[in-house]
Amino acid sequence: MTAPPTTPPTTPPTVRSAVRPRRAKERSIGEARPQVWTYIVLGLGLLVVASPFAWMVLSSLKSEGEIRRVPPTWLPEAPSLANFSDLFARLDFPQFFTNSAVVATAVTVGNLVFCSMLGYVLAKSEFGGRTWLFRLVLATLMIPGMVTLVPLFVLVANIGLVNTYWGLILPFLAGPFGVFLMRQFIQGIPDELIDAARMDGASELRVFLQVVMPLCKPALATLAILTFLGSWNNFLWPLVVATSEEKYTLPVALALYSVGQNQTEYGLLLAGAVVIVVPVLAVFLLLQRYFVQGIAMTGIK
Amino acid sequence: MSAVAPVRSGARAPDRTAPAVPRRHPPLRRRRTWAAWGFALPFMALFLVFTAGPVLMSFAMAITDLRSSDLRNPLAVNFVGIDNFRAVLADPLFRKAAANTAYFVLVGVPLTIGLALAIAVLLNTGITRLTAFFRVGYYMPVVTSIVAVAVVWRFLLQPDTGLINEVLGWFGIAGPNWLADTHWAMPSLIAMATWRSIGTLIIIFLAGLQGVPVSLHEAAALDGATGWQRFRYITLPTVRPTILFGAVITGIGYLQFFEEPFVMTQGGPLNSTLSVSYYIYNQFGFGNYSYAAAMSYVLFIAIIVLTVLQFRLLGDRDPRPPRRRRAPATPVARQEVGR
Numbered sequence A: 001m002t003a004p005p006t007t008p009p010t011t012p013p014t015v016r017s018a019v020r021p022r023r024a025k026e027r028s029i030g031e032a033r034p035q036v037w038t039y040i041v042l043g044l045g046l047l048v049v050a051s052p053f054a055w056m057v058l059s060s061l062k063s064e065g066e067i068r069r070v071p072p073t074w075l076p077e078a079p080s081l082a083n084f085s086d087l088f089a090r091l092d093f094p095q096f097f098t099n100s101a102v103v104a105t106a107v108t109v110g111n112l113v114f115c116s117m118l119g120y121v122l123a124k125s126e127f128g129g130r131t132w133l134f135r136l137v138l139a140t141l142m143i144p145g146m147v148t149l150v151p152l153f154v155l156v157a158n159i160g161l162v163n164t165y166w167g168l169i170l171p172f173l174a175g176p177f178g179v180f181l182m183r184q185f186i187q188g189i190p191d192e193l194i195d196a197a198r199m200d201g202a203s204e205l206r207v208f209l210q211v212v213m214p215l216c217k218p219a220l221a222t223l224a225i226l227t228f229l230g231s232w233n234n235f236l237w238p239l240v241v242a243t244s245e246e247k248y249t250l251p252v253a254l255a256l257y258s259v260g261q262n263q264t265e266y267g268l269l270l271a272g273a274v275v276i277v278v279p280v281l282a283v284f285l286l287l288q289r290y291f292v293q294g295i296a297m298t299g300i301k
Numbered sequence B: 001m002s003a004v005a006p007v008r009s010g011a012r013a014p015d016r017t018a019p020a021v022p023r024r025h026p027p028l029r030r031r032r033t034w035a036a037w038g039f040a041l042p043f044m045a046l047f048l049v050f051t052a053g054p055v056l057m058s059f060a061m062a063i064t065d066l067r068s069s070d071l072r073n074p075l076a077v078n079f080v081g082i083d084n085f086r087a088v089l090a091d092p093l094f095r096k097a098a099a100n101t102a103y104f105v106l107v108g109v110p111l112t113i114g115l116a117l118a119i120a121v122l123l124n125t126g127i128t129r130l131t132a133f134f135r136v137g138y139y140m141p142v143v144t145s146i147v148a149v150a151v152v153w154r155f156l157l158q159p160d161t162g163l164i165n166e167v168l169g170w171f172g173i174a175g176p177n178w179l180a181d182t183h184w185a186m187p188s189l190i191a192m193a194t195w196r197s198i199g200t201l202i203i204i205f206l207a208g209l210q211g212v213p214v215s216l217h218e219a220a221a222l223d224g225a226t227g228w229q230r231f232r233y234i235t236l237p238t239v240r241p242t243i244l245f246g247a248v249i250t251g252i253g254y255l256q257f258f259e260e261p262f263v264m265t266q267g268g269p270l271n272s273t274l275s276v277s278y279y280i281y282n283q284f285g286f287g288n289y290s291y292a293a294a295m296s297y298v299l300f301i302a303i304i305v306l307t308v309l310q311f312r313l314l315g316d317r318d319p320r321p322p323r324r325r326r327a328p329a330t331p332v333a334r335q336e337v338g339r
Helices: A011-018 A020-029 A034-059 A082-090 A093-124 A130-140 A145-158 A165-172 A176-187 A191-199 A204-215 A217-233 A236-241 A250-258 A260-264 A266-300 B004-017 B028-062 B083-090 B092-126 B131-143 B146-156 B163-170 B185-209 B214-222 B227-255 B259-264 B276-285 B289-314 B320-338
Strands: none
Touching: A034 A266, A034 B092, A034 B131, A034 B146, A034 B185, A082 A266, A093 A130, A093 A165, A093 A176, A093 A204, A093 A217, A093 A250, A093 B028, A130 A176, A130 B028, A145 A165, A145 A236, A145 B028, A145 B276, A145 B289, A165 A236, A165 B028, A176 A217, A191 A204, A204 A217, A204 B028, A217 A266, A236 A250, A250 A266, A250 B146, A266 B131, A266 B146, A266 B185, B028 B289, B083 B092, B083 B289, B092 B131, B092 B185, B092 B227, B092 B276, B131 B185, B146 B163, B146 B185, B146 B259, B185 B227, B185 B259, B214 B227, B227 B289, B259 B276, B276 B289
């Protein structure tokens, strides 16, 4: 015990970093063996969570007869893309895809701009009514969608926006969730930076655009992804507002296709499910880092 | 000219360094307030038109006898006060829907929170590799469209060709016809909702668990605390705010559950999966706007009550019992120290 202080300061760090932390971890937590069990439990859980996806993709490559077979098969006997080509021949997928993309992009851009503006002043400006405004935003999170559904539809119908892109976009252009997320993140930006810019005579707009926004990139990326996905997967409102096929979004198209007489065309339905899910999953896998960050940001407070 | 110019430039110089500014422009604060409300304006405009307006209009509907046929002449409707609410509370079908929703929430929320917390704790403490892989894997259902989920799950739950009954069959269990059985339809939907929701909660809990100091765990382990004890007395109290947050958002979401019965069972069999939201949607569809609006307000109140209740149960006030225990303990300790 008395020896280490006398040794030159360069050696202890190397010794520590090379050997001690590992040992210390393994010993103190003492879970070298339980780790195996942890992996097994987590792996089994993941199997349960992921197997519907695997089954969906595999079955979309099967023939109609094989899908209905008892007992069910896992791997397709003769994998083919026939279900997909059939589906694309029957439904105007490029149109639905465009609709979904246009609506989701517009909603995302709107949320990024408007939510970060309000989030900024809620986090960093002293002004009359700030607390009240923040409470209002939080309360809005609790309003069930059913409360506003019909009045909103009546409103949209009165302005003549039924079956238009605007009707699909406007009600979602600025959500309380985005304000909450941006406010939480901007609060973490040091006041000194903003005060310094204000002292130098920068207008609030300039502070916002040139100081705050560049620092918010992780939060903006997160909000962009979450909003885009929410809009892409949104189901009820497009179902109500898009009344003709040229304005259907992907989920509406598949949902309406999957009821009634088509309910029994299993292969086509599964192919449709794959078409909706796989692009989104791909985007998610590419950007998963931001998802995790963003959800964590809202969760810890 | 020559006399004026230096005065001006002299006046400008202190301007830039700015201490004089607040005095020369006393309404700086007011200007900031204007600027702030300017920033809030787009959101507020959209909020007033597309949220506040409809919320008030919905309330107006709830206290009148508006039906879809009255929309052309809205002034002809009658004020009926709380009659709609009385009718809602007396409606046996609404009661059935409320009971179903309560079932869904009371089983679903603890199940989802418990599973997500267990997985998050395992991911956080037990393993060193593949963490990102597991995190991503468990989050996949969250990003998936409900429509696609419905297609797949209807297959999985099928009585003879379904994967679930096939797997149960390996263990000699004859699985029921899940979605057509009044007892099993709701548990099926709960399982599906849990599957869809744990991903978000796992990530939220993981973030909360990162805040639990490792030194505390090490100290407790040295003192001989078991894994469960460390979880119960160190991890759980530290992540309580995060659990509260998770419980609140899950509760709000589950009370409104609509998509699962809509895409899977249409509320059947025999209304066994009819949720409040789904019943409201149906009544809107039938044109009973006032009635549906009154129900949506009942749901709103239920959400507020549940949220407040969760704050009471899981919120900051809870650490009282430990304090009580501590109070009698300290005098004893002092006495012992005194000896």
